[in-house]
Amino acid sequence: MPENNYPKIHNATWPGIVGKGPDSEPVIPFDTMLQMTAAAEMDGIKFDGVDLGLFNPHINLEGSLEDIRRAAEEVADKVAAYNLNVGSLVAPIWGGPAMGSAAERATFVDMVRRSCEFGKVLRERGVRPYGVIRIDSASSPESWEQDPVNNSKLIAQTFQEACDVAAEYGERLAAEGEICWGGMHSWRTMVQTLEAVNRPNMGFQADMAHTLLYLLGYNHPEDRILPENYDWSDRSVLTEGLKTITNALRPWTIDFHVAQNDSTVFGSGSHDKTGRHCLATDPNGKLDIVQDAGFWLRDENGELTKAVQHICWDGCMFPNDVMMNQQTWNDILATMIKVRQAHGWHEPVQVNEESLIG
Template sequence: MNNFPKLHNATWPGIVGKGPDSEPVIPFDDLLKYTANAEVNGVRFDGVDLGLLDPHINIEMSDDDIKRLADKVAGYNLEIGSLVAPIWAGSAMGTAEQRKVFVDMVRKSCHIGKVLRDLGIRPSGIVRIDSSASPHDWEKDPAGNTRLIAQTFREACDVAADFGESLAAEGEICWGGMQSWRTMLDTLEAVDRANIGFQADMSHTFLYLLGYNREEDRILPADFQWGDRAALTEGLKTLTKALRPWTLDFHVAQNDGTVFGSGSHDKTGRHCQAKDPNGKLDVPNDAGFWLRDESGQLTKKFRHICWDGCMFPNAVMTNPQTWNDILETMIAVRERHGWYE
């Protein structure tokens, strides 16, 4: 059996879309238990990717607190991978003060990442960012706002480089300057730093095909029918050819072709359960468009891949079968597009 890429679960779905205006946050320790307890034919998750978000994790934690975090995760026989920087108190295209806050959050996240690397519990991973701005606000001045985002991302990249970290911009349709595959490429190219890249999520990036929030950039024709698998395949090839060279981090996910939001989270590509009958993706097959190059050769670019299931109801997330189904899907992806070391 292949043992790479390592299989990770995400912790931020216990927070994103939760809260007073939705369902209660799922405690961090509970998510670690669900992850560690999942098992399919003797295979378990190898690690977790962390959202550095209250109430799970305090971005102001001391180095001693980071060590305690590492010990806690290691106690479940899990590694730590990619980190989500809590940049939303700022904005990459906001005022000078907002952009300063944005970069400072990246600095604090990179510090945590480096300490975790030095402790030996984080062998791979990036720090995830977004523009922390809406497509509506970005559309007021696309060229000017893209320049501002790129400037902020450059400053953040320079900070990250001091810690030996790379940043990955999340391909999600709810972020201004990142809401389509073309705007995402324009933003990344404008940053002009070696340690910037793209975070591909099979659910979020799927909506790029349909032009949500940027109709002029849709890839599939306006009269596309879901039964046309050939057209869908060609669309995925077009999308991944453009963004794969930039991709530093990869999320396995399912999508039913719709958008969804809960709590304070804007509508974005709906994360479906791994075995949702309404899912439009052939997950093990379609992951290959990201994990293999255009000639079909493995890129081996990602030492780990992660499942992202944001905004699932708590009844779903607290059901152990959910995590076994996810793990089974992740194993299928690795068996088709992984390798052994």
């Protein structure tokens, strides 16, 4: 049997920004993130690509349409030079909360359009064969809780408008399942939000580090699944809990992050506390990364869903000394390869017949 070559294996560039800044650690430049990703190797296998956060100082979506196109062309050239592809993009929607004023919600939708424009150029340049655009509500759980019914309606309306814009570009939007976003801060509220949006190009972005916190009911205790004072040595209870949330959210899942979590929350810089991302080799990690990835990548009968063409590692808020250690990325790549071996598939390489002529 040939070795699995799908899903493709990606690293994220935004951990060079998220949680960094003047009140934390220096931002790691975009070029450095590309270099560290491209240099990683395990048994002759390398990362296939990167997912991008479309926000300063890595990428600037301000300015005119021509400014955005020039920025995208520059990124396309840089990525191609490292023999990498681009997958999913994170829209910088935090200046306009999805449940904010009319003007704020218009800003949210405008940033989705700008992200679609950026992604369109990458597709035209041949470096983005797959991937979605990721969004969140840009609103806190505390503000959502002040009026859950009406705030949920506003989030759904904003997401619907964003989906309509994305559809013009043939793009799908993935709502990030993370406990720090209002209306998305528990597995049940996440399902309710997706159902309310009810658009064919609206899906879910699952990150194993964040969705583990759904089981513990952080920021929404009424949806807790694991018992208080849960004994983590009892894998059977964790397994059943993972089955509950994956059965509920897997049908929506169109973007997936492989990750580890130690069952704690963490925030740095300006980022709110959310599920702590741990190293793939962290002995305190509560997940069996390879096994538990299967709950998302396989259906309830154990069959591959093939719902995502690539998987991504998100090392948000890792300390800079960890991120600048090449062994960190080698270890992560090794784990990603194991996930693909366990839950991937093989597709024949497409050969361009014109290139064989002459």
